[in-house]
Amino acid sequence: MTVLVIAEHDNNSIKGATLNTVTAAKAIGGDVHVLVAGANAGAAASAAAQIAGVAKVLHADGAQFADGLAENLAAQVLAVASAYSHIVFPATASGKNVAPRVAAKLDVAQISEITKVVSADTFERPIYAGNAIATVQSADAVKVLTVRGTAFDAAATTGGSAAVETVAATADAGTSAFVGREVTKSERPELTAAKIVVSGGRALGSAEKFNEVMSPLADKLGAALGASRAAVDAGYAPNDWQVGQTGKIVAPQLYVACGISGAIQHLAGMKDSKVIVAINKDPEAPIFQVADFGLEADLFTAVPELVKAL
Template structure:
């Protein structure tokens, strides 16, 4: 029984979500192999070989794999799939793009967003916006799995010594092509990888107030900035800051929610945070039901006071 982890990388280094996925793969039992599909990605393959728990790295290198086009990566996975009992992807935008194609081509049911491995064929996954946990069992010969990275600790990025094996790259399918990327650059930590997150909600009232109140606290704490869906929909914060079921799933060491009522879809995205601090003037706000520390106060007074005290 061997598991194949489809790595996320930038051709030079491994992205953090891959480390969490390796941990899930190890829990499935047997050896763990990692696929690096890219172009001029020897650096990423070397980094993958050092991950603790990885027995082998498979490096497929071709121009058509350069930007992770789903059709080409799926075809590369299918070319290798016959040797594996489990194929695991991080449940990120990239993983969710490729995994269903692989499952369809293999004619198996995909196991989505798992948070726990019970045995080689049995897993837990959240349903109903995280309000219930389903235990699912698969009898498929090959299990195609996406892993909710917040459910697993990351594997150690160093300490391993796996062999790197070259694989024949599949031909470009020609079904899609990479045109360009517009990437927002920020000095702040990436939201899904941040250890501290300060999030603002609709109660802030405007984008100006959002920046005026949330940014100084985030600066003081070296934190990433998040937002509720209501704040994003109102135009107070950009879409890539949205935390929740329809946004990003996060599990930082510290999550500060200012002016967020705690709608079910928002709680689904952050309730696994290690410590949750809620600031809201409504004592009945649902956010207090999951908060470790709750402050019933006006955020426009409380947050500046925290900044001054920090």
């Protein structure tokens, strides 16, 4: 039994979600191989070889992989798939784009966002916005999985000494082309990787108030800024700040929820946080049910006082 992890990288270094995925792959059992498909991605392949627990790195290099087009990456995965019992992706935007294509071509069922490995063919995954956990057993010859990174610790980036094997790169599929990318630059930590996240909800009332109240707290804590879907839909915060079932899944060391009621869709995105602090003037707000520390107060008074105290 051999498990193939599809690495997420920037052609120079391995992204954090891959490390969590390697931990899940090790829990399945057998050897763990990592596929690095990129353009001039030798540095990323070398970094993958250093990850603790990785037995081999497959390195496919070609200009067609430069921008991570799903069609080209899926073709490369399929080219080497026959040697593996499990093909495992991070449950990121990229992984969710490629994994279904691979599963469909292999004519197997994908098992999405696993949070626990029970055995080599049995896994746990959340359903109903995380309110229930399904135990799924697969009889498919090849298991195609995506891994929710917040459920697994990151593998160590050093300690491994895997061999790097060059594999033939598949041709450009020709069915899509990279046009451009607009990247939001921020001095704050990236939301899904931040150790501290400060989130605001609809109670803030406007984009101006969101920035006025939440930014000083995030700056004091060195935190990433997040928002509930209601705040995003109302235009108080950009889409890439949304935390929840239809946004980003986070599990920081500290999550501070200000003016967020705690709908199940939002809780699904942050309830695995190590310490949850809730500030809300509604004593019946569901967020208090999952909070480690709750403050029943007006956020417009409490948050500035907290900033001063820090």
